[in-house]
Amino acid sequence: MDEERNVQPDRGTRRKKKYKILWDRVIIALAALIVLIVGIVMLISALVGAIKGARSKDDSSSAVKANASAVSSQQDTPESAEPVDNSLFTVVIDAGHGGEDVGSTDFDGVRYEKEDCLRVAKLVEKYLKSMNVNVIMTRTEDVYVTLDDRCKIANDSNAVIFVSLHRNYYDGEAQGVEVWVHNERPENDTALAQNILDALKEVGVSQDRGVNFGYRGNEYVNYQVNRETNMPSCLVELGFMQDEQDNKLFDDNCDAYAKAIAEAIYKTAKERELVKNLS
Numbered sequence: 165m166d167e168e169r170n171v172q173p174d175r176g177t178r179r180k181k182k183y184k185i186l187w188d189r190v191i192i193a194l195a196a197l198i199v200l201i202v203g204i205v206m207l208i209s210a211l212v213g214a215i216k217g218a219r220s221k222d223d224s225s226s227a228v229k230a231n232a233s234a235v236s237s238q239q240d241t242p243e244s245a246e247p248v249d250n251s252l253f254t255v256v257i258d259a260g261h262g263g264e265d266v267g268s269t270d271f272d273g274v275r276y277e278k279e280d281c282l283r284v285a286k287l288v289e290k291y292l293k294s295m296n297v298n299v300i301m302t303r304t305e306d307v308y309v310t311l312d313d314r315c316k317i318a319n320d321s322n323a324v325i326f327v328s329l330h331r332n333y334y335d336g337e338a339q340g341v342e343v344w345v346h347n348e349r350p351e352n353d354t355a356l357a358q359n360i361l362d363a364l365k366e367v368g369v370s371q372d373r374g375v376n377f378g379y380r381g382n383e384y385v386n387y388q389v390n391r392e393t394n395m396p397s398c399l400v401e402l403g404f405m406q407d408e409q410d411n412k413l414f415d416d417n418c419d420a421y422a423k424a425i426a427e428a429i430y431k432t433a434k435e436r437e438l439v440k441n442l443s
């Protein structure tokens with residue numbers, strides 16, 4: 165028994181010693197683990213912050229930027245966290261038709277004007293943005309937007325130019341590009357239309373159908389988007405949906421047409437001094 169007693173505490177201390185060493189290691193391991201976890205959490209939160217920052221930049225398009233001037237006037241503090249709107253000026257791009265309103269179609273009824281309008285409008289938006297121009301789109305997807313709403317979007321913005329993009333319809337043989345302006349022939353609107361037409365001709369069109377005033381078939385009335393928008397505006401007809409050559413020209417040159425329209429818009433804003441000190 166004595167021997168056992170002598171032995172037992174000894175075992176106990178040995179065990180204790182063993183445990184002590186283990187706990188030390190566990191504590192060190194835990195400390196290392198905590199440091200590692202804290203590091204990972206910090207890294208993830210930094211990454212999420214960076215991604216969120218990039219997204220909020222993307223989202224600061226159209227509507228947000230449209231209100232940018234109103235917002236900035238409300239925030240007089242220079243240390244405002246709101247992103248600064250550095251765009252030179254604002255333009256409204258109106259992709260014609262949309263949703264249940266398909267616009268005109270080709271003779272087979274498989275090609276819809278609304279799709280061509282949106283396709284070229286998005287490219288115009290891209291090119292204008294690359295020139296540091298703020299762009300407000302009346303639609304960015306296949307949805308129906310009333311003409312009233314299109315005009316309201318334009319008039320609620322601080323846009324200096326409004327351009328409506330369409331493709332033409334004629335139940336017979338007709339081809340070429342034409343641009344429509346209000347029948348009072350406002351100088352800035354007419355200059356805008358002529359600049360766009362000239363730029364499109366540079367790219368290549370089947371026929372120059374000119375700058376026209378009023379409404380097709382009736383010069384005493386106007387397209388609503390020209391009549392009810394408060395800024396220089398025009399309506400562009402990018403070739404006839406029923407003409408094979410015009411459709412091919414549109415498909416081959418869609419990107420170049422869009423670039424030409426964007427450059428013509430910028431040129432007009434500068435030439436007509438719609439924006440001060442534009443270089």
Ligand SMILES: [Zn+2]
Nearest residue numbers: 260267330331
């Ligand atoms: Zn149309």
